Amino acid sequence: MQNKREQWSSKLGFILSSAGAAIGLGAIWKFPYVAGMNGGAAFFLVFLAFTVLIGLPMLISEFIIGRGAKQEAISAYKKLAPDSLWDNIGKLGVIGCFLLLSFYCVVGGWVLIYSLLSIVGQVIHAGANYPELFGKVTSSPSITLFGLALYLLINIIVITFGIKNGIERASKYMMPLLFLFFIVLVARSLTLDGAMAGVEFFLKPDFTSVTGDGILYALGQSFFALAVGFSCMVTYSSYLDKSVSIPASATSVVVMNIFVSLLAGLAIFPAVFALGLEPTEGPGLLFIVLPTVFSQIPFGEFFLCLFLLLFLFATLTSSFSLLEIIVSAFTEGGKRSRKGVSWVAGAAVFLAGIPAALSMGPLSDLLIFEKTIFDATDYLVSNILLPLGNLLIAVFISFKMNKALIKQEFMLANSYPPQLFAVWRFLMRWVVPLTIAIVYLHSLGVI
Template identity: 60%
Template sequence: MNDKREHWGTKIGFILSSAGAAVGLGAIWKFPYMTGMNGGGAFFFLFILFTVLIGLPLLIAEFIIGRGAQKEAVSAYQKLAPKSLWSYIGHWGVVGAFILMSFYSVVGGWVLIYSIMSVPGLVITDNADYGQLFAEITSSPLLTVAGLALFVSLNALVISAGVKNGIERYSKVLMPLLFIFLIVIVCRSLTFEGAMEGLRFFLQPDFSKLNGDNTLNALGHAFFSLAVGISVMVTYSSYLQKDASLGKSAISVSLMNIFVSFLAGLAIFPVVFAFDLEPTEGPSLLFIVLPEAFAQMPFGEVFLSLFLFLFLFAVLTSSFSMLEIVTSAVTEKVRYSRKTVAWLAGLIVFIAGIPAALSSNVLADFTLFRRTVFDVSDFLVSNIMLPMGCLFIALFVGFRMNRDLVYQEFHLGSKVSDIVYKFWFQIIRWLAPLIIILVFLYSLGILYD
């Protein structure tokens, strides 16, 4: 067993790393197309509301579990609730993170290959057919598996270096770069004729477009976008010193997530409307629609390359957390070094991800429950493991965890009033579980609009 416990070097390092875990495919890829498909500004308003009311309290709950136990996900629950079913919540999170990492890395590989090809002068030209290019990447077994291998290797390289010298070090570089690149893209997007129409769509709520369907979509995306539910934040907060305020840290992470989503919307919707594109394009918005728009503008190749690389940075900082929860859980139980475990975990993730990588080509006709391997993995994690994990965590903190420890961790490092604590605790105990159950039933098709 590894008895030497690492810690974050700085508070800002923890915040940036935690924000990086939350800001990934959700904020840069999924948020814009979900906003486009679910009513624009009204969806964005609900996303902010639910992030503050539900996502933030859940994030604080995970922080309390991790720092309260000073253990990674598996050992934390075993320490706080020994010899009970509650102690298996950590195992649930590790399995969920592993499955998520296996297919998330496939998309990461696509982004990596696409980003490399976007470098001016390499592959993409002014008259490129981006739909065909993306199809060529995803339909090639060699490119998809190579992208998967390279993406997982980058993660293993960072995780093997440790918390302070790996995750924190790279997050403190990649996260500021992400903000800078996003702001550059936003400044360019707002200069187009017709950009104001995109701004109105994104920032002017039309509540007449809301229904039960897109309301629950906003709710689900709110707590999924904060990386809560698979105990990633339990592991991250276990490396945090006792003088840090968990509430302030959680608020900082939540605000960063909202801000990046806001910037992503400002970067994308003005371009979409300026070039008479459809905001409801769905998942293809980032890989096909936007590149075609960038191709029509002066220096479009440069801005496209910047946009794709900032997307790559976001995907990487998010994936670090997934491999870290697996690596830390194994390192805690064995005598092997973190470096050995990280690369071994990376190898297993790569092997597990191959069927998902081949789902868009040679295994396209192979289905389980009428879904490809990739889609099955996505459905299992997004629709079952994440909401159930959120429910388990809320109930654990609300009913099982030592109340004195919860109170102590909530107040450490800050002078927050008992009224705020009681309000947060009631949300965790009653409101959050009710909302999560509603989302879970809806995601399974049991609850309809």
């Protein structure tokens, strides 16, 4: 069946689709509010260091595993390490993606609802009541469940079309437009009175504000933002042609992700300070700041609507990758229909997402370790399961996978000196696992 597997139609299609998988809620929605709650500039620099030194080597690793095996996550580990327990990494990825989707699609539903409301002009005309509007949307069971269901429906439809006709075609148009509108938003945000206080908060670090939890959040955010740790990129790269350079593609994805995170910070924090808002607002930060900024721009209603639609597209390209790893795990070998599995998986995610969807409404008093169901699921996925998945992948590729195959995949289609492979190998064998372990222990107060 391997010869019948789909492939990306081009290197650009793969890079944009991988960037789309990485650049979504992690970079645009989550990064600003997590950075705002953990010191701004200091958090950004720690996140940047983790992304370059840990996230990039991990992304290269997942690409190597996926293309080396030419199979989806669970089957890839089975093929590369037969008669072992290493395929549990792939199973962890499928479970992790399922849990991640259970709250990710809730936020995706918020974005979808805001997009629909903006089309009929009910967002920007809320005036000073943007926090009240956000509270109304997120606390209403009917609104949140409708948003969750409709958002998942879009995901299911795209995934049923497969790689070329679904994910790749959507990403080629969505990602460039998103970059363009983010730059416009940054330009306006920086020209607001008092904006420089936000720039200073985001770009002038105060390392006294860094805590153990903040470092753990920065590590988790670097993994969340690059979609590594749950083997999503193993599945994506399993469709990758041998003529594409893995290190170059991974670097392109990381650079785009960092750039979008930078743009998100420069769009949000100057506006936050200029408008007298608090950077520690939390998950609602983006939904409150964006309408406020666009309300002060000529034709702001039109541009807000367009930006929210692009933001929705970016959110979708990420959730496509999460649903794809689940669907591909159950359709590998052609025994099950992609369409049928997509619908079953989507329905299961909807049911699992109901508690998170209601956690800011009827279930707001139901707390797990002093966190709502939504926040607890986010913490479990981002700060426990993602680092664990990355740690296991690092150990697998460093000590279990065939070194000759690793080097072959790394060096294909590029003219890099062999020393670059040695540097990446050293990072994966020692720096990545030790850093994850140290951050874990530090967050637990052990060191």
